Amino acid sequence: MVKNAFILLVLAVLLTACESSRINVNKHSEWQYILPEEDYVVTATGYAPIQTQLGQDKSTKMIKAIKASKLDAYRELTEKVYGHKLTGDTRIADLVLGNESIKTSVRGVIKGARIVKTYQLDGIYVTELELNLRDIYRIGAFTNGQSKAIKARYL
Template identity: 45%
Template sequence: MQPSSTFAFGLAKLACIGALTGLLAACQTIPSGEIASEAVDIDSPKLESPGVRSARTSMIAPIVETRESITATGYAVISLQNHTTPAQKRLLAIRASKLDAYRSLTEQVYGQHLNATTTVADMTVMSDTFRTRVEGVIYGAVLVSISPAGDDTYETTMSLDSRVVDDLRALYLGQLASKAN
């Protein structure tokens, strides 16, 4: 070997060792004494004192905090209603559109449970199924409007005050906590 190639080889070796040392040093863990963390008891009386929001409320507040109320719209087709008289079909469509609006409010308050299944065989998707479920209690919803939308559809709009949303979510989280114990 020539002296210049030996020098280049040694320099490359040194650079590799330096890079590996830097990478390994970056993976170093932080000692546990340097991180300040505090466990919070959700049921602590200190959190429930007046003027201080409870931990439950602080978990759910950011979602609705920016709006005074949430709104939802439901739809139903008149001709699909199971009755013989046109007047009764309209009434059933109004009721169905109201229930659809309640469902939409429930989705916004509690979220939606989603179950998805995908089957793959020979690196090809054979089936892809989704199932959703919404469950919850809604009270205090205000009926904003019921109106025909087109010739064969009714549209119902409802709203829910953000304070009621906070109450409903707090009750829901309380139920989850009691089931966990």
């Protein structure tokens, strides 16, 4: 019994003596991001009629048309970047074409787009957007690790 207690005491002393100490190492790294050679700019244009907007006066209709044309431009830009999801349904009875329907939807997140121009033209409000896909690639390379280390040194 005393022998077991002595062995446990020695093990406890040895384990506390073997406690590891941390060493702080400062590392400085320089990275090169792998980017496409050229810019690839995608543009989109959104339209909204001013007179058909809901509102009591002309300025309210104008503000709503501005917002609607901006959303339409973003929708078109999203379609160009991510594409459409199409769902079709055709019904045939007795080899005769019956009802036919097509549904489309767009889903995506657009970051980094900029408004190039907004203007009114013949009762329609127009918004022009552009998105440089090289900038999107740069953001993805930074966040997803699509890069290579070109220099690393320990301080």
